[in-house]
Amino acid sequence: MSTFFGMVDVFPRREIVLSSPSRTLVGPGAVCSLSENIWRFPHIVANLCTDNTIRNRAALFRKVGLNNYPLTPSEASRASRTPNMSWRTFSKVFGGTLMAERPCCRRVEGYGNFLCTNNMAQPFAPRFPGEPGVILYFQDADTVETTNEMFHLLVSPSAARADCSLLRYSGIYTRVPLRHTALGADEWLSLSSACRNKWILRLQDGAAPHLRAIHARASLRNTLGHDPSPADVRRWMRKYKEVKTGRWLLNTAFKSGKEKLRFEVVKCVGYDVHLATIIRNEMVVDRV
Structure with missing residues (x-):
């Protein structure tokens, strides 16, 4: 019997199979x-x-x-x-x-x-x-x-x-x-405003590297006028360790589909x- 966490049998008695509709x-x-x-x-x-x-x-x-x-x-x-x-x-x-x-x-x-x-x-x-x-x-x-x-x-x-x-x-x-x-940008905009605001707030409050990279890309796009290179992003993150991008720029990045x-x-x-x-x-x- 297969067990998970050594406690109980957790696998379904009937296998859940993904069917194959062509479209x-x-x-x-x-x-x-x-x-x-x-x-x-x-x-x-x-x-x-x-x-x-x-x-x-x-x-x-x-x-x-x-x-x-x-x-x-x-x-x-x-x-x-x-x-x-x-x-x-x-x-x-x-x-x-x-x-x-x-x-x-x-x-x-x-x-x-x-x-x-x-x-x-x-x-x-x-x-x-x-x-x-x-x-x-x-x-x-x-x-x-x-x-x-x-x-x-x-x-x-x-x-x-x-x-x-x-x-x-x-x-x-x-x-x-x-x-x-x-x-996509259309799906981001289809989320409720409360949901979008929650994700932007998480982004503003977070300090993890993948969140800092979003701040860097949003800021650099505004400064450079085009998508930054990975090297540009790394330099920004090293230079501005405590700086965070404004809410408007973050919203714009997701509304435009540049960030997803x-x-x-x-x-x-x-x-x-x-x-x-x-x-x-x-x-x-x-x-x-």
Whole structure:
């Protein structure tokens, strides 16, 4: 029996197979198969911006064989009885950076690969245990999804996009191999203003090298009048270690398509009952 984190059998009892439609229309866009395991989802973000209801999301993913993970009756029962976990309790139990999307936890052995989303920055993330979804991220970011075959996903359960204080366990997820994972300028503009502002704020607050490189390119384009070379970017980053580009220039870079968010499609491959039990027990203690 295959196990993940040495706890439970997490692989689906029925293999989730990507079907092979040659060209299937999904709303205003299309889903195209490029090879056996590599997929292209043109305009998927624009489609979801147009209609992000549960029904349309299910139809969009079902067209390419991405169905909800079939929880067993015992898993479904456990999922329904697993309470939302506060960020404070999550950090106390698992460690990692408070309120970080990828908190890099190391406190509990075997439980370090977490992706924790909120509705404002990740409006297309899975909404309930087992549902597929779309995750946005910055270009060149070193993410837990790209460095690990599988990871635990926790999502914001609140309908209020500004409320990011709680997390709900959704299951064990993996990335679907894709090509063409960059958002075009039209897709960036199709995101809500609140979502775009959240990503610009993350960019302004971040200090990671891949974020600093975006600042450098935006500033240099404004100064030079053309795209800078990699050498230009490196020189700018060495010279202006603490300088950050203004919000207007960053917005312009994404609106023009010069800078692009990336996206990934994720699917559920299992549900860790042991982790759900940890969450339930800790929240009981937290309420005492």
